[in-house]
Each structure stands twice: as structure tokens, then as C-alpha cells.
Amino acid sequence: xxxxxxxxxxxxxxxxxxxxxxxxxxxxxxxxxxxxxxxxxxxxxxxxxxxxxxxxxxxxxxxxxxxxxxxxxxxxxxxxxxxxxxxxxxxxxxxxxxxxxxxxxxxxxxxxxxxxxxxxxxxxxxxxxxxxxxxxxxxxxxxxxxxxxxxxxxxxxxxxxxxxxxxxxxxxxxxxxxxxxxxxxxxxxxxxxxxxxxxxxxxxxxxxxxxxxxxxxxxxxxxxxxxxxxxxxxxxxxxxxxxxxxxxxxxxxxxxxxxxxxxxxxxxxxxxxxxxxxxxxxxxxxxxxxxxxxxxxxxxxxxxxxxxxxxxxxxxx
Amino acid sequence: xxxxxxxxxxxxxxxxxxxxxxxxxxxxxxxxxxxxxxxxxxxxxxxxxxxxxxxxxxxxxxxxxxxxxxxxxxxxxxxxxxxxxxxxxxxxxxxxxxxxxxxxxxxxxxxxxxxxxxxxxxxxxxxxxxxxxxxxxxxxxxxxxxxxxxxxxxxxxxxxxxxxxxxxxxxxxxxxxxxxxxxxxxxxxxxxxxxxxxxxxxxxxxxxxxxxxxxxxxxxxxxxxxxxxxxxxxxxxxxxxxxxxxxxxxxxxxxxxxxxxxxxxxxxxxxxxxxxxxxxxxxxxxxxxx
Numbered sequence: 001x002x003x004x005x006x007x008x009x010x011x012x013x014x015x016x017x018x019x020x021x022x023x024x025x026x027x028x029x030x031x032x033x034x035x036x037x038x039x040x041x042x043x044x045x046x047x048x049x050x051x052x053x054x055x056x057x058x059x060x061x062x063x064x065x066x067x068x069x070x071x072x073x074x075x076x077x078x079x080x081x082x083x084x085x086x087x088x089x090x091x092x093x094x095x096x097x098x099x100x101x102x103x104x105x106x107x108x109x110x111x112x113x114x115x116x117x118x119x120x121x122x123x124x125x126x127x128x129x130x131x132x133x134x135x136x137x138x139x140x141x142x143x144x145x146x147x148x149x150x151x152x153x154x155x156x157x158x159x160x161x162x163x164x165x166x167x168x169x170x171x172x173x174x175x176x177x178x179x180x181x182x183x184x185x186x187x188x189x190x191x192x193x194x195x196x197x198x199x200x201x202x203x204x205x206x207x208x209x210x211x212x213x214x215x216x217x218x219x220x221x222x223x224x225x226x227x228x229x230x231x232x233x234x235x236x237x238x239x240x241x242x243x244x245x246x247x248x249x250x251x252x253x254x255x256x257x258x259x260x261x262x263x264x265x266x267x268x269x270x271x272x273x274x275x276x277x278x279x280x281x282x283x284x285x286x287x288x289x290x291x292x293x294x295x296x297x298x299x300x301x302x303x304x305x306x307x308x309x310x311x312x313x314x315x316x317x
Numbered sequence: 318x319x320x321x322x323x324x325x326x327x328x329x330x331x332x333x334x335x336x337x338x339x340x341x342x343x344x345x346x347x348x349x350x351x352x353x354x355x356x357x358x359x360x361x362x363x364x365x366x367x368x369x370x371x372x373x374x375x376x377x378x379x380x381x382x383x384x385x386x387x388x389x390x391x392x393x394x395x396x397x398x399x400x401x402x403x404x405x406x407x408x409x410x411x412x413x414x415x416x417x418x419x420x421x422x423x424x425x426x427x428x429x430x431x432x433x434x435x436x437x438x439x440x441x442x443x444x445x446x447x448x449x450x451x452x453x454x455x456x457x458x459x460x461x462x463x464x465x466x467x468x469x470x471x472x473x474x475x476x477x478x479x480x481x482x483x484x485x486x487x488x489x490x491x492x493x494x495x496x497x498x499x500x501x502x503x504x505x506x507x508x509x510x511x512x513x514x515x516x517x518x519x520x521x522x523x524x525x526x527x528x529x530x531x532x533x534x535x536x537x538x539x540x541x542x543x544x545x546x547x548x549x550x551x552x553x554x555x556x557x558x559x560x561x562x563x564x565x566x567x568x569x570x571x572x573x574x575x576x577x578x579x580x581x582x583x584x585x586x587x588x589x590x591x592x593x594x595x596x597x598x599x600x601x602x603x604x605x606x607x
Contacts (some may be wrong), residue, residue, distance in 0.1 A: 026455070050454065053488075058447045058481035065451020066437055068386065069459065073451075088441050089478075093448060095439045097429045 003116040003170040007163035008106050010145030012037025015074060017146075018153050020043045025153065026066055028052050030059050030077035033304045035165075038076050056081050060089040060101070067100040072153055079105025079121030079162055083128060094158045095131045101159075102152045106291070107130050108138070108162040109249030110277060110294050111199060120282040121162070126254030128160050129227050131143050135159045136227040137180070138248070138256070140201035141171045144224060147178035155180055162198065166248075166287050169202040171222075181225045189217035192305050192312075193237035193244045196241045200247035200275070206298035211305055217303065226256050231263050238268040243312040245273045249296055252276035257260040271311035273304035320383055320462060322580040323376065324405070326369040328537045334404060335365040340593050341400035344600045345413040350486035352417060352425065355398035355563035355576035356470065357532075360499045363559050364468075366540040367497075368401045372466065379433040382447075385463055386436050386452045389447020391499065392426040393578070399423050399432070407434040410607040443476025445469060446496060450482050453494035453554075464548070467496045467559035472504030474515045480525075486554040487526030489606035494554040495547045496527075499534070501563040522556045534559030567592055 007278055018025045028050045033039040044050040052059040056077060063073035076082065082105045083090065094101045105121055112120045128134045135155060139145040145163050149297055152159040177184060185209050186201070196204040201222045208218040218242055233252060244264060246257035257274030265274060277294050291297055326334060326464040342357050373385040389398050397417070403410045408422075415421025422431045426440030437448055449467035474477060486494050498518070502509045509515055520531045528550045530540040540559070547555035563577070564570030567589045581589055589598045595603075 026458075047458065052485065055481035057443075057478040058450070058485055061444050061447030061478075061482075062454065063450035064437060064486070065386075065448040065453075065465070066455040070451055071454040071455055089444055089447075091439055092439065092441045093444050100435070156513065226341075 004167035005170055005243050006036050006062045006167055007139060007142055007145040008165065011076070011140040011161065012040045013103050014146040015041040016044055018150065019048065019134060019201070022072065022153065024073050026050065026073050026186035028059050028063055028073055028075040030054060030081065031134050032106065035078070036076040036104060040265070048119055056085040057089050060086040061093050063101045064093045064097070065097045067304065072100055072102065074102040074104055075104060076104035078107040078119055079124050080107070080119060083121070083124035083160070086283055087127060087129045090128070093132055095133045098133050098157050100156060103158070103160045105160060105162045107165045109164055109305070110282045110290045110296065111249060111287040112165045113290060114284050116284040117281040120250070122277055122282060123257065124160070124162070124253050125226055125248070125250050126258065129254065129259060130213030133157050134227065135225070136237050137225050137286040138162045138197035138225050140198055140222055141168055143172045143174055143176065144178060148224065151178065151180040158185050165253050168199045171202050171205065178224070181230060183221045183223040183225070183227050183230040185219065185221050185233065187218065187220040189219035190240055191216045191218060192309060193219040193221060193235065193241040194219045194247065194301060195223050195234065195244060195256070195260055197226060198249050199248055200296065202300045203296065204247050204301055207301035207305065210298065210302055216305065216309065223256065223260070226259055229263060233265065234260055235267045238270045243271050243308040245275060245301060245308055247275040247301050250276055271306040271308050275301050275304050318375065318383065320373045322370055323374065324369040325496065328360055330368055330429055331365050331512060331537050334369050335362050338365055338397065338400045338404055340590060340595055340600045341404065341410070341604065342396040342551055343581060343586050343589045343593070344597065345416045346396055346402065346554070346580035346595060347583055347603065348414050349417040350527050350580055352396055352580050353578050354392045354396070354580055355503065355570055356391070356394045357567050358567065358570065359501045359561040359563040360394055360397050362535045362537065363497060363499065363540055363561070364397045364401045366443050366537060366544070367466070368405045371544045373570060376588070379407060381417060383463065385466065386449070387466040387468060388437060388445035388449050389427060389439055391473050392439035395423065395425065395427055396584060398427060400547070402434040408432065408537065414601065423530045442470070442473045443478040446479055446482035449494055449496070450491065451487050453486070453491040454489060456493055457518045464493050464495060464602065469496060469498050471498055471502060471509055471515060474498070474518065475513045483522065483525045483527065484567050489603070490552050491554045495544070496554065496556040498556060498558050499561055500558050501561045503563045503577060505574070505577045507574055519558060528553040528555040529558065530555060531558045532560065534561035535565065596598070
């Protein structure tokens with residue numbers, strides 16, 4: 001069993017670190033201090049913490065107002081509410097005006113578990129990706145969420161960082177490189193490229209192990225920044241491997257898979273398969289049970305690899 | 318630099334400036350062949366008082382860190398916003414003649430990245446008060462004397478997001494926040510109370526812990542007194558309900574909701590400008606040369 005840690009804790013810890021080094025950092029929360037782990041920041045910097053209550057639209061534009069004063073506001077609530085509930089504020093006020101607002105989306109994906117569909121953010125990558133100027137980061141573990149949060153503070157403009165509820169496998173260490181906007185190759189391979197984000201990075205690594213047993217060498221790429229997307233690493237993978245499987249804890253419509261496909265079809269069309277939630281809402285259940293039921297386990301990636309390699313060999317694109 | 322309005326006009330000067338601004342509105346709309354006429358004319362007196370007596374800013378340095386911040390939450394009234402900005406010196410008057418044009422910088426709804434004097438883009442209703450709340454909250458956090466102004470329409474009070482902001486400003490007792498509502502009782506589809514009633518608006522704001530001032534939005538004495546009272550009010554945000562007449566003072570536009578979202582034709586613009594003591598030719602030339 002790998003070491004397990006919560007990505008949301010990476011967000012909470014990073015906010016405190018940022019608060020210590022930069023007096024412009026402020027944190028806003030929509031009545032979910034503990035769930036988002038913004039409570040760490042609130043405890044250490046009460047004067048820079050703003051409780052916004054259950055009013056996400058107001059929270060988004062309050063952050064916008066704070067950013068006009070040179071502050072770097074991080075607002076946080078469940079990802080489903082931090083985006084869908086106030087998408088118009090994000091579009092018109094934050095993105096169209098190019099304001100320096102950072103959005104922390106907790107409880108991303110089906111692995112939220114028993115809370116069910118309303119609380120399982122699975123559409124926000126797609127929606128936010130459609131907005132000019134928005135940047136989207138989906139880190140894979142505790143350490144990477146910490147780094148992504150620091151990166152968000154450094155990059156100008158609107159940034160969305162997605163993190164999850166549950167303990168998830170530790171994939172990276174404090175020494176693992178993290179560069180905003182650049183994917184990271186975790187495993188070399190030339191038969192197929194697995195491009196994943198969030199908790200699916202671990203599943204992709206697991207899949208690569210079992211594929212190796214079958215004699216298939218899979219390259220694994222952690223594409224933590226979904227927007228701006230790293231075209232270079234994708235096109236190199238297309239060139240070297242000739243087949244790509246994407247994996248994400250998100251609807252199949254317009255998420256990471258769509259983003260990669262947009263690069264591939266224009267740059268080097270190779271067969272692709274998308275491991276994602278197949279256009280349906282989530283439900284209650286245990287996280288692992290749901291990941292399996294919604295086709296988001298390493299075995300689903302392996303099955304997708306089988307399909308994509310058949311297409312590659314048959315040259316059916 | 319001292320924190321004060323760069324003009325500090327008296328009532329006579331304000332009346333003259335408001336007349337020029339109304340002329341600007343008509344001329345730019347005729348030229349644009351699209352845009353909103355009634356609301357901008359109705360809000361012209363309040364806006365003139367804001368820019369030429371109340372707001373703290375430096376038109377030559379729009380990003381001056383010690384400035385006040387104002388937000389036209391009802392973005393569609395760009396003709397009054399832009400003409401006041403131009404008259405105040407943020408950009409040349411001739412720019413008004415390229416309102417809504419591809420080769421101008423004045424977008425149909427305000428865009429902060431295109432034009433000076435605009436903090437945040439707007440056009441989708443119900444968003445400005447929350448931004449002003451953030452500015453007021455952050456300014457208080459910094460111990461800065463800046464004031465935040467949210468300028469809203471009455472129809473916009475139908476947006477739920479407004480009430481989130483109203484609630485939070487009352488909760489946090491932000492007395493450096495001043496909201497102004499252009500209360501002309503008209504929205505696109507008709508009379509506010511016929512479409513979706515907002516009355517009793519003063520009581521609603523009071524219930525949300527605000528200080529409420531009700532004025533005639535065409536009486537400069539009342540407008541200036543209201544801003545002064547708002548500044549003197551401590552421990553509560555203030556909302557000024559400015560009763561205005563859409564389209565005022567043009568005879569064929571006065572209080573007529575059909576003038577919400579359309580521009581005057583050339584003939585109508587000529588008639589309106591004659592009523593305002595000039596002509597389309599004369600005022601358009603004036604704008605183009607300044």
C-alpha cells in the first residue's frame with residue numbers, strides 16, 4: 001500500500017506558507033474552513049481571513065475587489081460550488097477583467113464519495129478551460145497540491161486549483177520538479193502514452209506496471225496543468241508512442257482528454273482513448289467503489305490501452 | 318497628492334456640466350447607432366455630481382493608488398459612464414464618437430482592459446456591489462481612507478447576487494462602502510413593479526443593516542448632501558436611493574421605457590439636441606475637435 005495523504009491538506013499548508021512570506025495573501029472561505037483546510041490560514045492570520053458565509057457569487061467578486069488593491073486572494077469552497085455557482089462572476093468579472101483571483105476547488109471528482117452527485121465536481125475543468133485567461137491546475141497528490149498553490153500565487157491572473165477530499169496515494173516528493181504549464185514524464189515507454197491528471201496519475205502508474213507485465217511499455221505523463229496545456233510533451237508523446245490514453249476524474253466532455261485531443265488532432269493525429277466519466281452524474285458510495293463503478297481504475301486504463309493499440313496497429317484513427 | 322475630488326464643482330457648475338454630458342450622450346448614441354439612451358440621461362445628474370464633486374481620483378493617473386474606486390454595476394449605461402470619464406479628462410471627447418465601433422476603445426459595455434477609468438469590466442447585472450464590498454473590506458483591512466462606490470440600477474435589484482452582497486456589507490458594517498441606486502422604476506420590459514416588484518426597497522436595505530438615504534436624483538443640493546451624509550455615517554454601509562426620470566429632460570423620452578435600450582435616430586437626436594440648446598452638427602463637431 002502506498003503512503004496516503006490528502007491533496008486538500010497540501011492546499012491548506014501552502015496557504016499558510018504563502019501567508020508567512022507574502023503579506024498580500026488573503027483567504028476567503030464559504031463556510032467550509034475545515035473541509036478546504038483554509039482553517040490553518042485562518043488560525044495563523046485571522047486579520048487576513050474573510051468568512052463569506054454560504055454566498056459563492058459574492059465571495060468570487062469580493063476576491064475580485066480585493067485583487068484590485070494588489071492583494072492575492074485565494075477563495076475556497078467545494079469545486080462544484082466555486083465554479084458552477086458563480087461561473088458568470090468568473091467569466092465577466094474575473095476572466096474578462098483579468099483579475100488576480102485564485103480559486104481553490106475542494107472535493108473534486110467522484111472520489112468525494114458518500115456526499116453524492118451534487119458535491120462531486122466533475123464538470124469544472126471543462127467549463128473553466130473554455131474561459132480565456134483562466135488557468136487550470138489538477139495536482140495529483142499532497143506535495144503537488146502544495147506546489148501548485150505556490151505556483152498559483154506566482155502566476156498572474158485567474159487560476160483554478162482542484163483538490164480532493166480523500167487520502168490519495170503519494171506519487172511525488174518535495175524534490176519532484178513542478179513547473180506550471182509543463183507536464184512531467186514519470187515513466188519512459190514507447191508503445192503508448194498515458195496522460196493523466198489528479199488522482200488518475202497514480203492509476204496510470206499502476207496501469208503501466210501491469211502493462212509492462214504484458215510486454216507493453218507505457219510512457220506516463222503527469223499533466224497537472226490542463227490550461228495552458230503543454231503542447232510539446234503531448235506532441236512528443238504522439239510522435240514517440242503513436243497512441244495516447246488520457247485519464248481524468250471528470251466528465252468525458254471537454255476535460256483533460258478533450259484538451260489533449262485538441263492538440264493531437266491539429267499537431268499529429270494518432271489514435272486516442274479517453275478514460276473519464278461517461279457523461280453521467282455521480283452517486284453516493286465509498287470512494288474506491290465509485291472509482292471502480294465509474295471506470296476510473298488502473299484496469300480501465302489497461303483496457304483503453306488494449307483498444308488504442310489495436311487501432312494503432314490497424315492504423316484506424 | 319491630497320485625497321480630494323479634482324474639480325469640486327458648485328451646483329451652478331454641476332448643472333452646466335450635466336447639460337454638456339447629456340449633449341455628449343445624445344451625440345455619441347446617434348453616431349453609434351446602437352446603445353442605451355434613457356438610463357444614461359436619467360442618471361446624468363448623479364454621475365456628474367460623482368465625478369465633479371465627490372469621487373477622489375486623478376484623471377491623468379487612473380491607477381493612482383490612493384484613488385476611490387467606483388463600479389458601474391449596471392454596465393449598460395456606458396454613455397453616461399464614458400461621457401463623464403471623457404469630460405473629467407480620462408480620455409479625449411472625440412473618443413466618444415467611436416463608441417461601440419470596431420476601431421474605438423469604448424466597448425458596448427465597460428471593459429477595464431480597453432478604456433482608462435474602469436476598474437472592472439461589467440455588463441452582466443448584479444456583480445458590482447460584491448466587487449465594491451471587496452474593495453471596501455480590503456481598504457479597511459489596510460487602514461486606507463479609500464471609499465468604494467457601487468452604482469446600480471433598480472431593475473438590477475432583482476438579481477440574487479445583489480442580496481448576498483447587501484447582507485455581507487451589513488454584517489461587516491462597512492461604512493466606507495456607498496451604494497447608489499438609479500431608481501427610475503423602469504426596466505427593459507416595462508415598469509419595475511409590473512415586471513418584478515422590488516418595493517419597499519428602502520425597508521429591505523434597512524432590514525439588511527444599511528443606512529438608507531432617499532433623494533431626488535435630479536436635485537444637486539440633495540445629491541451632494543446625500544454623499545456627505547454617507548461619508549459621515551459610521552458603522553453601516555449607506556445606500557442612496559436616487560429617484561430619477563429615465564430620459565430626462567428630453568420631451569419625447571421622459572419616463573418612457575421604450576428608450577431603455579435604443580439609440581435616437583439622426584432626426585430624433587437633432588430634436589433632442591435642439592431641446593438641449595445645441596444642434597447635432599454643432600455638438601458632434603465639438604466632440605470630434607476635443
